[in-house]
Every structure is written in C-alpha cells, then in structure tokens.
Amino acid sequence: MSGFADVIGHKQPIDVLRRAMQNGKVAHAYLFTGAAGVGKTTVARAFAAALNCQTLPDDACGTCVSCRKMAQGNHPDFVELEYEPDPKTGKVSEKYKIEQIRLKVIKQSYYRPLEGRVRVFLIKDADTMTLEAANALLKTLEEPNAQNIFLLETRHPQLLPSTIRSRCQLLRFGALSSEEIGRFVVVEMGVSEEEALTVAALADGSLGRAAALDLEYLQNVRLPLFAQLLKMEGALETRALAMGEMILAGGEDMKEVIDLLTGFLHDALQWRVEPDPARIRNRDALDLVEQYAQRFDVADIYAKMRSLVYARRLVERNVHKQMIANGLGVDLLATQATMFTRGRLPK
Ligand SMILES: [Zn+2]
Numbered sequence: 001m002s003g004f005a006d007v008i009g010h011k012q013p014i015d016v017l018r019r020a021m022q023n024g025k026v027a028h029a030y031l032f033t034g035a036a037g038v039g040k041t042t043v044a045r046a047f048a049a050a051l052n053c054q055t056l057p058d059d060a061c062g063t064c065v066s067c068r069k070m071a072q073g074n075h076p077d078f079v080e081l082e083y084e085p086d087p088k089t090g091k092v093s094e095k096y097k098i099e100q101i102r103l104k105v106i107k108q109s110y111y112r113p114l115e116g117r118v119r120v121f122l123i124k125d126a127d128t129m130t131l132e133a134a135n136a137l138l139k140t141l142e143e144p145n146a147q148n149i150f151l152l153e154t155r156h157p158q159l160l161p162s163t164i165r166s167r168c169q170l171l172r173f174g175a176l177s178s179e180e181i182g183r184f185v186v187v188e189m190g191v192s193e194e195e196a197l198t199v200a201a202l203a204d205g206s207l208g209r210a211a212a213l214d215l216e217y218l219q220n221v222r223l224p225l226f227a228q229l230l231k232m233e234g235a236l237e238t239r240a241l242a243m244g245e246m247i248l249a250g251g252e253d254m255k256e257v258i259d260l261l262t263g264f265l266h267d268a269l270q271w272r273v274e275p276d277p278a279r280i281r282n283r284d285a286l287d288l289v290e291q292y293a294q295r296f297d298v299a300d301i302y303a304k305m306r307s308l309v310y311a312r313r314l315v316e317r318n319v320h321k322q323m324i325a326n327g328l329g330v331d332l333l334a335t336q337a338t339m340f341t342r343g344r345l346p347k
Contacts, residue, residue, distance in 0.1 A: 002046065002049055002060045002061075002062035002067055002070065002071050003046055003049065003050065003056075003059045003060035003061065003062055003067075004017075004018065004043075004046050004047075004050065004059050004060070005059070006046070007039060007042055007043055007046055008039065008176065008180050008181075008183060008184050008207065009038075009039065009176040009177070009180040010038075010039055010043055010173055010174075010176075013032070013043060013171040013172070013173060014043060016171060017030075017043075017047050017050075017171075018050075018058040018059065021050060021051070021057060021058040022057065022058050026051070026149065027149075027168070027169040028141070028144035028145075028146075028148070028149060028150065028167075029141050029144075029149070029150040029151075029152065029167055029168040029169065030149075030150070030151050030152065030168055030169050030170075030171055031126070031152045031153075031154065031157065031160070031164075031165060031168035031169070031170050031171070032044060032151065032152070032153045032154075032171050032173060033153075033154055033155070033157045033170065033171070033172050033173065034155070034172060034173025034174065034175075035155060035173075035175060035205065035206055036155055036206060036208055036209075037206035037207055037208020037209050037210075037211075038173050038174070038175060038176060038205060038206055038207060038208075039173065039176070039207055040124075040153045040173050041122070041124060041153065042207075043173070044122050044151045044153060045070070045078075045080075045122070046059075046060055047120075047151065048070065048075075048078050048120040048122065048149075048151065049066070049067050049070040049071075049075075051116070051117065051118050051120060051149065052066045052070070052075070052077060052078075052113075052115075052116030052117055052118065052120075053066055053067050054066050054067075055067075066115065066116060069115075075115070075116070076113075076114040076115055077113040077114055077115055077116040077118065077119040077120065078116075078119075078120050078122070079104060079105065079108060079119065079120070079121045079122065080122040080124075081096060081100070081104060081105070081121070081122065081123050081124070083095070083096070083128075084097075084100055094125075094128055095128050095129070095130055095133075096123065096126075096128060096129040096130065096133050097130055097132075097133055098130060098132040098133040098136050100133070101129065101133040101136050101137050102136060105121055105123075105137060105140065106136060106137070106139075106140050108121075109121070109140055109145065109147075109148045112147055113147055118146070118147055118148065118149050119147060119148050119149070120148075120149045120150075120151060121148065121149070121150050121151065122151045122153070123137075123150070123151070123152050123153065124153045125153065125154060125155070126152035126153060126154045126160060126164075127154045127155075127156045127157070127159035127160050131161070134160065134161050134164055135161070137150075137164065138161070138163055138164055138167070141164065141167040141168070142167065150168070152164070152168060157170070174205075175204070175205025175206070176205050176206070176207060177205075178197070178200040178201055179200075181196075181199070181200035181203050181205070181206075181207060181210050182196040182197055182199075182200040183196075184207055184210060184211075185199045185200060185203075185210050188211065191215060195215060197283060198218070198282070198283055198284050199213050199215065199218070201280075201281040201282070201283055202218070202260075202263065202281055202282070204281075217250075217251070221246070221249070221250055221257075221260075222260055222282070222285070223284070223285055223288070224246065225246050225247075225250070225257070225260065225261065226261075226264050226282070226285050226288045226289075226292075227288060228242060228243050228246055228333075229243075229261070229264070229288075229292060229332060229333070230288060230291055230292060230295070231333070236330070236333060236334060239329075239333050240326070240329035240330040240332075240333045240334070241326070241329060242329070243328070243329035243332055243333055244322075244325040244326040244328065244329035245325070245329075247261075247325040247328055247329065248321060248322065248325045254311075254315045254321055254324065254325070255312055255315055255316075258308050258311055258312045258315065258328075259312075261308055261332070262305060262308045262309075263281050263282060264282055264285070264288075264289065264292070265292075265301050265304055265305050265308070266281070266305070267280045267281055267282050267285075267289045268289055268292040268293040268296065268301055269293075269298065269301050269302075269305075271289050271290060271292075271293040272293045272297075272298060272301075275290070275293075300335075304331065304332055307327075307328060307331035307332065308328070308332075311324050311327070311328045
C-alpha cells in the first residue's frame with residue numbers, strides 16, 4: 001500500500017491532486033470531506049508520500065527511501081496527529097487541544113523539512129480541534145509557507161470555523177460504489193464474489209465499515225435474526241423473549257445488531273415501494289425481505305424502525321442492555337408496537 005494506484009475509487013479528488021503536482025500548483029492546505037471510512041486518510045497518506053517521492057513527479061513509487069519510510073510510518077517530514085491522553089487524568093479525549101497544535105504543528109512548521117521537499121501535516125477529524133486550537137492553526141494557515149502542506153479531514157465540514165475552511169482547497173470524497181467495495185472485499189478479505197456483494201451492500205459506501213464487518217457473524221446471526229422477525233406462531237412473550245436473546249447474543253455493541261435490523265426493515269420498505277432486487281441491501285435474505293414486505297404495511301414498518309432508533313439511543317445512554325433487548329423484542333414482534341414507540345425519543 002503506497003501510491004494512488006492502490007486506492008480504490010475517488011478518481012476525481014486524486015486527479016485534482018495529481019494535476020496540482022504536475023503543474024507545480026499544490027495548495028498549502030486541503031480539506032478532505034466525506035463520510036467515515038470512505039478512504040480520505042488513505043488518499044491523504046498516498047498524497048503525502050507522492051509529495052516527497054524521489055522517483056515519481058505525481059505519485060508514490062513505493063520503493064525509494066522516502067516512500068519506504070512513509071510506508072513504515074517513520075518519515076520525519078510526515079506528521080499525522082493522534083489524540084493524546086490528558087497529562088493529568090491519562091484519559092484520551094477525542095479532541096485536539098491547543099498545546100498539541102502548538103507543539104506538534106505550529107512549532108514544527110517553522111523548521112525546514114529534514115529529508116523531504118515538504119513537510120506534510122495530516123489532521124484527521126479536524127473538526128475536533130478545540131476552538132482555541134483551530135484559531136491557533138488559522139494563524140499558520142494565513143501565512144502560507146512553501147515548505148509545509150496541511151491536509152485536514154472531516155466528516156462535518158460545517159463544524160469547522162469558516163475561516164479555516166476558506167483557507168483550504170476543498171476536496172469531496174463521495175461514497176464508493178458497491179462494485180468498488182466488492183473489489184476491496186474480495187482482495188482484502190479473501191471472500192467469494194457472492195459474499196463480497198452482500199458485504200458491499202451492507203457497508204453503505206464505506207471501506208472502513210466493509211473491513212469491520214465480520215462475515216461469520218453475518219452468516220450465523222443475521223439470517224436467523226431476520227427470520228425471527230417473521231415468526232408468528234406461539235405466544236408473543238415467548239417469541240419476544242427469544243428475539244431479545246438473539247439481540248443480546250449479537251455482540252458487545254448492540255448498535256450493530258440494531259443497525260442490521262434497521263437495514264432489514266429499510267429493505268422491506270424499499271421492496272414495498274419498488275420490488276427491485278438491485279436496490280436491496282440484504283440480497284442474501286431477499287425471500288425474507290419479500291415475505292416481510294407482504295405481511296406488514298408501511299405504517300407498521302415505520303413504527304418498528306422508530307423503536308429501533310429509540311433503542312439505539314438508549315444504548316448510547318448506557319441503559320441496561322437486557323432491558324433494551326427485551327423491550328425491543330416485544331416491539332418488533334407485537335402486531336402493534338408498544339412500549340418503546342409510545343415514549344418520546346430521547347435526544
Ligand atoms: Zn518513491
């Protein structure tokens with residue numbers, strides 16, 4: 001992994017960067033925007049490597065001394081900020097504080113690059129700089145200097161001060177197509193093309209999510225979970241309890257199971273609107289999606305989705321998981337959604 005050739009998708013922003021290098025018109029600061037996990041950081045690192053590559057003018061060769069140091073993560077002129085633990089509490093807060101920006105970015109930017117042509121600073125989730133930190137960085141961005149290049153990434157550009165945004169060249173990173181993710185999954189995860197298709201559909205345009213999906217889990221948990229949504233025989237209590245158990249068994253982070261269920265209901269809604277298999281995410285569960293869509297109407301499906309949203313927020317608020325799972329089990333299986341949907345949604 002080194003140059004642009006290894007990046008999946010994002011032809012447009014990469015073309016912009018390469019052309020800038022070819023024409024000697026690289027901006028002092030770039031702001032990469034786009035969803036989590038689409039590949040902003042991968043492109044940023046490839047760009048940083050290309051800027052100091054000793055062989056190629058507009059890409060990283062992967063073999064020169066500079067490219068090798070980049071690949072090993074020890075190039076002295078590439079500064080990738082990480083969140084740091086608070087010196088007092090030892091806790092890592094997901095913020096860049098002013099001291100860190102001063103020490104790791106501003107101070108370093110005064111010196112010449114040690115080995116490369118330029119020094120590249122990468123600030124991921126740049127919107128998590130404190131306002132003080134952002135203002136300190138702004139001063140540096142306002143006094144551009146050819147030896148420093150700043151790469152800022154964010155999912156939420158609107159959270160960055162407009163003064164910072166206006167100092168950067170904006171590059172948008174769109175979601176990857178299912179084909180692009182499928183390619184990544186087949187190569188990186190070593191799965192069949194058919195499995196890759198499902199993973200790609202579930203990953204929602206994000207390579208990060210695709211890589212994090214656990215295939216075995218998907219196969220062992222997903223389909224029985226969806227099938228349980230369709231169980232009608234027997235007492236509600238028994239079925240709901242079984243559903244609750246399955247939700248709990250789905251893993252530490254209950255949000256993942258909740259998202260799976262939401263995705264399934266989303267598919268059922270989609271099927272009611274337009275029964276086109278190409279638009280269904282859970283393509284390996286197509287018959288279940290179809291049955292569900294035939295049995296429940298739009299209002300029912302919405303009510304159940306609302307329960308899932310509610311449950312997700314309860315998980316985020318650390319409400320006891322057993323309780324959430326039980327409540328959700330009842331709501332998902334009752335003909336009319338009950339306890340969760342009556343409550344107001346917590347913020
Ligand atoms: Zn090179």
